Amino acid sequence: MSYNVNFLFLLDYWDALLEGLMTTLGITGLCLILGLGLGFVVALLRLSSNPVVKAVTTLYVEFFRGTPVLIQLFWIFFCLPLILGFEISNFVSAVIALTLYMGAIVSETFRSSLRAIEKDQMDACVALGIGGFTKIFYVILPQAILRAIPTLLSNSVSLFKESALVSAVGMSDLMYIGQNISSVTFKPVEMLTAVAVIYFLIAFPLTRSVSWVERKLIHKIAL
Amino acid sequence: MSYDIDFFYTLKGIDTLMEGLLVTLQLSLTSIVIGVSLGFVVALMVMSPSKLLSWPATSFIEIFRCTPALIQIVWIFYCVPMLFNVFLDPIVMGVLALSLNLIAFNAEAYRAAIQAIPKAQLDASVALGLNKIQTNVYVVLPQAIRLALPVLVTNGISIFQQSALVAIVAIEDLMYMGKMLSTETYRPIETFTVVALIYFAIALPAMYISSQLEKRLKVA
Numbered sequence: 001m002s003y004n005v006n007f008l009f010l011l012d013y014w015d016a017l018l019e020g021l022m023t024t025l026g027i028t029g030l031c032l033i034l035g036l037g038l039g040f041v042v043a044l045l046r047l048s049s050n051p052v053v054k055a056v057t058t059l060y061v062e063f064f065r066g067t068p069v070l071i072q073l074f075w076i077f078f079c080l081p082l083i084l085g086f087e088i089s090n091f092v093s094a095v096i097a098l099t100l101y102m103g104a105i106v107s108e109t110f111r112s113s114l115r116a117i118e119k120d121q122m123d124a125c126v127a128l129g130i131g132g133f134t135k136i137f138y139v140i141l142p143q144a145i146l147r148a149i150p151t152l153l154s155n156s157v158s159l160f161k162e163s164a165l166v167s168a169v170g171m172s173d174l175m176y177i178g179q180n181i182s183s184v185t186f187k188p189v190e191m192l193t194a195v196a197v198i199y200f201l202i203a204f205p206l207t208r209s210v211s212w213v214e215r216k217l218i219h220k221i222a223l
Numbered sequence: 224m225s226y227d228i229d230f231f232y233t234l235k236g237i238d239t240l241m242e243g244l245l246v247t248l249q250l251s252l253t254s255i256v257i258g259v260s261l262g263f264v265v266a267l268m269v270m271s272p273s274k275l276l277s278w279p280a281t282s283f284i285e286i287f288r289c290t291p292a293l294i295q296i297v298w299i300f301y302c303v304p305m306l307f308n309v310f311l312d313p314i315v316m317g318v319l320a321l322s323l324n325l326i327a328f329n330a331e332a333y334r335a336a337i338q339a340i341p342k343a344q345l346d347a348s349v350a351l352g353l354n355k356i357q358t359n360v361y362v363v364l365p366q367a368i369r370l371a372l373p374v375l376v377t378n379g380i381s382i383f384q385q386s387a388l389v390a391i392v393a394i395e396d397l398m399y400m401g402k403m404l405s406t407e408t409y410r411p412i413e414t415f416t417v418v419a420l421i422y423f424a425i426a427l428p429a430m431y432i433s434s435q436l437e438k439r440l441k442v443a
Contacts, residue, residue, distance in 0.1 A: 005306075066380075066426035067419045068387035070398060075419060078411040082226045157289075164291035168391055175293060188301040196290045196298060203289035 007190050013181050020177035021198060027173065028160045031095055035102025035159065036152070042103055043110035044136065057107075064104035069162050073097040077169045094166040102159050109155055113147035114140065150214040157206045161199070174198060232408035233417050243400030244421060250317050250396060251383040257322040258382065259375060262329025263367065267359060269334055280330070287327035292385045296320040300392045317389040317396075325382045329375060336370035337363060373440060376433040380426050387422070397421060 010017075045057045064072065077093040088096075117140060125135045167176035178195035182188040268280035287295065299320040304310050311319075340363060348358040368375075390398035401418035405411040 062427060062430065063419075063423060066384075066423045066430060068384040068398065068422055070387045070390070071401070071415060071419045071422060074402065075415045078405065079415055082412055161291040164293040165388075167293070175291065175297075178294075179297065182301070189305055192294065192298045192302060196286075196294045199290045199294060200286065204285060207285075207289055 005189055006187070007194070009185065009187060010190055010194050013191075016177050016181060017174065017194065017198065020172060020174035023171065024160075024163055024173040024175075025202075027091075027094060027098065027166060027171070028156075028163045031098040031102050031163070032156055032159055034095070034099040035106050038099060038103030039106025040110050040141075042107035043114060046107065046111060047114065060100075061104045061107055064101055065108070069097070069101050070165055070168065072101060073165055073169060076100075090166070090169045090171050094169060094171050098159060098163060098166070101162065102155065105155050105158065106152065109148050109151040110144055113144045113151075116147055117143050146217065149217060150210050153206060153210045153213060157203050157210075160203060160206070164199070226412065228412060229410070230413045230417075232410050233404065233413040236404045236408065236414070237417075239400050239404055240397060240418065240421065243395060243397035246314065246395055247383070247386050247397040250314065250321060250386045250389065250394075251379075253318045254321040254325050254382050254386070255379045257318070258325030258329045258378070261322070261326045262375075263333050263364065265326055265330035266333035266337060266367075269330060270337060284327045284330050287324050288331065292320075292324055293388050293391065295324055296388050296392060299323075313392070313394045317386070317392075317394050320389070321382055321386055324385065325378060328378045328381075329371075332371040332374035332378060333367050335374075336367040339370055340366050370440070373433050373437040376429060376436060380429045380433065383426060383429075384422065 042057050042061065045053050046061070048054055048057075073094065076097045077090065080093065080096070081087050121139060121143075125131065125139055130139065163173065164175040166173050167179065170176070172180075174195055178191050182191035185191065265280050265284065268276045269284065271277050271280075296317070300313075300316055303316070303319075344362055344366075345358065348362050353361065386396060387398035389396055390402060393399065397418060401414055405414035408414065
């Protein structure tokens with residue numbers, strides 16, 4: 001073996017990696033918030049009795065779940081500016097792409113948790129004369145969110161991992177900075193391993209917390 | 224808008240895209256076969272009472288589930304040749320990266336399925352004089368596959384989609400060919416739309432099958 005593994009040089013680059021990590025976390029956080037909102041609205045719209053609304057939202061969800069995130073990102077990065085007629089930055093296209101992706105998977109999570117809310121509750125709302133927004137915000141939403149929490153957590157981990165793709169459109173996230181330093185220093189083994197370890201250190205506790213939260217919740221709402 | 228939609232050049236390049244699709248299918252199908260079979264083995268290792276087996280298997284699963292697929296692919300492409308001095312065909316490397324990822328996810332699916340098999344069946348196997356291998360092959364495996372099937376199909380669909388990532392390390396799959404064609408023809412909208420539709424046309428029936436399977440299992 002002619003390659004000498006030396007992890008010490010990483011110390012010179014920790015601030016660059018930290019900066020990349022901040023970009024990764026920032027974009028994940030932003031798309032998480034936007035995606036949760038979008039996903040919830042879409043999940044409610046899919047339950048609508050209007051066939052057009054239902055068809056459009058279903059198509060959106062199926063399309064974004066059925067195509068690679070990379071092509072979604074490329075489509076938005078390369079094609080959207082042509083359609084809109086003005087430039088959009090790689091940050092904006094990354095946020096749009098990941099939000100749409102997150103919205104699609106989150107809406108599926110909400111949809112299955114909405115389905116788990118029994119019909120009796122809807123009947124009870126009718127009997128009590130509760131309708132529209134009150135029904136959604138005081139009866140359905142709290143229960144749906146509670147039931148959805150474990151899956152939403154693992155959706156967030158997926159988003160965090162998928163965010164590495166934004167490096168492909170030149171966003172200087174953790175992945176991009178790691179790849180750049182590794183090709184400048186000719187030390188891919190150490191650098192890429194370090195990047196992988198950083199991703200792991202964040203995703204692992206989150207993944208673990210999914211089953212912990214699940215147990216707590218089952219205990220609490222006695223499903 | 225000054226961009227005129229014109230599918231002429233994209234359709235002319237459809238052969239290139241089909242070549243790419245073939246590579247994509249080759250990568251995904253090989254990884255699925257490996258993932259479905261070795262995933263079961265890894266799941267058994269995780270559940271084994273021997274720490275020597277369960278520890279490496281658990282770490283393997285956690286590492287591959289908790290890091291982005293992109294870094295796994297890039298790592299394997301750059302670091303494996305350097306560390307081990309082996310230079311494999313890019314497609315073989317792609318299959319290696321994707322199947323390791325899929326094995327980890329499938330092992331989790333199998334583990335959950337195996338846990339759902341009643342313990343009494345294992346006692347019955349002992350009573351019937353089946354040895355460990357016979358129990359696993361004839362009692363556990365058939366039921367585990369049946370219970371895990373919806374998740375295995377879902378994981379298969381996601382590895383088909385993740386396979387687009389190999390374009391970043393210049394394997395000439397559908398994604399790569401699409402990117403190339405769009406640059407060559409200056410037709411990003413048409414090309415990327417067609418590429419997305421090809422992915423979608425393959426994933427959609429599989430998604431439908433997976434949800435049907437889930438419904439049938441719930442009834443059973």
